Amino acid sequence: xxxSxxxSxxxSVSARRASRxxxxxxxxxxxxxxxxxxxxxPARPLDQTADFWREVRQPGYRRSRELTRLxxxxxxxxxxxxxxxxxxxxxxxxxxxFRRAHELVPADPEPLYLLARSTAxxxxxxxxxxxxxRDQESIALWEELRAVDPDFAPDEVGFELGILYTKAxxxxxxxxxxxxxxxxxxxxxxxxxxxxxxxxxHMMAGRLERAVxxxxxxxxLAERDSSPGAGPTLSLALFGAAxxxxxxxxxxxxxxxxxxxxxxxxxxxxVLRQEGxxxxxxxxxxxxxxxxxxxxxxxxPLDERRAHLARARTSWRQYLTLAPxxxxxRGLAERHLRAVEARLEGR
Numbered sequence: 001x002x003x004s005x006x007x008s009x010x011x012s013v014s015a016r017r018a019s020r021x022x023x024x025x026x027x028x029x030x031x032x033x034x035x036x037x038x039x040x041x042p043a044r045p046l047d048q049t050a051d052f053w054r055e056v057r058q059p060g061y062r063r064s065r066e067l068t069r070l071x072x073x074x075x076x077x078x079x080x081x082x083x084x085x086x087x088x089x090x091x092x093x094x095x096x097x098f099r100r101a102h103e104l105v106p107a108d109p110e111p112l113y114l115l116a117r118s119t120a121x122x123x124x125x126x127x128x129x130x131x132x133x134r135d136q137e138s139i140a141l142w143e144e145l146r147a148v149d150p151d152f153a154p155d156e157v158g159f160e161l162g163i164l165y166t167k168a169x170x171x172x173x174x175x176x177x178x179x180x181x182x183x184x185x186x187x188x189x190x191x192x193x194x195x196x197x198x199x200x201x202h203m204m205a206g207r208l209e210r211a212v213x214x215x216x217x218x219x220x221l222a223e224r225d226s227s228p229g230a231g232p233t234l235s236l237a238l239f240g241a242a243x244x245x246x247x248x249x250x251x252x253x254x255x256x257x258x259x260x261x262x263x264x265x266x267x268x269x270x271v272l273r274q275e276g277x278x279x280x281x282x283x284x285x286x287x288x289x290x291x292x293x294x295x296x297x298x299x300x301p302l303d304e305r306r307a308h309l310a311r312a313r314t315s316w317r318q319y320l321t322l323a324p325x326x327x328x329x330r331g332l333a334e335r336h337l338r339a340v341e342a343r344l345e346g347r
Contacts, residue, residue: 002078060104067104068111071097075118088124088132095119109149116141120160139164155184159194162201166280171205189229192221196237198246204280206328208248215241235264243284243293258295278327283322287329290315290336306344313340 074094081087095118101111119138123131142161145152158181165174178198185191199214215237222234238261246254265271269292272285279285293312297305316337323330 006261061108064101064104064108064111067097067101068114070296071095071101071111071118073112075114077171078118078121084123084125088122091118091122095122104295106261107148109145112145113152116145116160120164133321135167137166139168145322155181155190155194157181157191158184159197162194166197166201166204171201174201174261175205187227188221188225189227189233192218192225192230194235195221196233196240199237200240203240203244203247208244211244212241212248215244230239232271232274235261236263236277239272239288239292241288242295246291247332254291255295255298258291262292262295263308279323283319283324283327286315286319286322290319294336300323309340309344313337313344315342 011303051287061288062173067213074090074097078090081090094184095115098111098115098118102108102115105283116138119134119141122134122138125131125268139161142164146154146157158179162174162177165171165177175198178194178201181194182191182198185194195214196218199211199218202208202214203211218233219241222230222237225233231266238257242254242261244258245251245257261271262269269289271277272288272292279288290312293308293315297308297312300308319333320330320337323333327333
């Protein structure tokens, strides 16, 4: 939880991009990088600093910077906190500071950016088992940031709005936001993640052929990415392609993609449950894992095959339990379950 007291006034866009990987049905939330430490420099008289003249032009600017730095430290602490209620409390403190910083200097995009980002990550568990979120508030803040400064991290603004509109079930708007992000993005890793999110919302909207096309583009981008997050990005894109292909009726190709997705991560499906990955709707993870277990069974020795089939049966049962009654893939999941049960019974 220790963070240097000296924090740069600006969160570097390149630093944000270096840490950014996020998904929709397999969606990795963006991690806030550690605040950048300002380079040592000789002290200068106050009237020679940029902040002095900024304060003259925009009264309240200096206090806004102080609040922004405090909020940044709290936001970093919150992202490292694993206790949900404590994390929510720290985020509330950060949100209050970013909001006040924004009120002091409304034309400064940075406090507004951090305010939008903090509200997008806010989650507080309720006593009834549900979760309090601030998605609609965050959407309004990202839209406000776009209006204040259209050139401030436009790819990230579109990306974040794509996630939020996906959670809201507005898949067409989400797709439009991901397209807007892709129009401004450069790094292969971020482009791969954004492209795969775009594929996912097309799949959720029932546009399976388009989803397969976008997943293929995401895979190509991830394969040529050399950043540390390339492996998980590639694996998740391959898993997404597997699900889309299966729903198109191309089951053999789906299993091939699911097998490859696991091989990228050393034969593991752990990427589907790693920190920051979420599924919309929540039942989707069991579809992904069901295909993954079937792919493992297809290549397993005879003495191990039954265990993989049993896990696949569990996944399909969980999917059918959690999926909405009007889920368009319910019938296909039921057929997969019957086929697995028949194999386990030797029929």
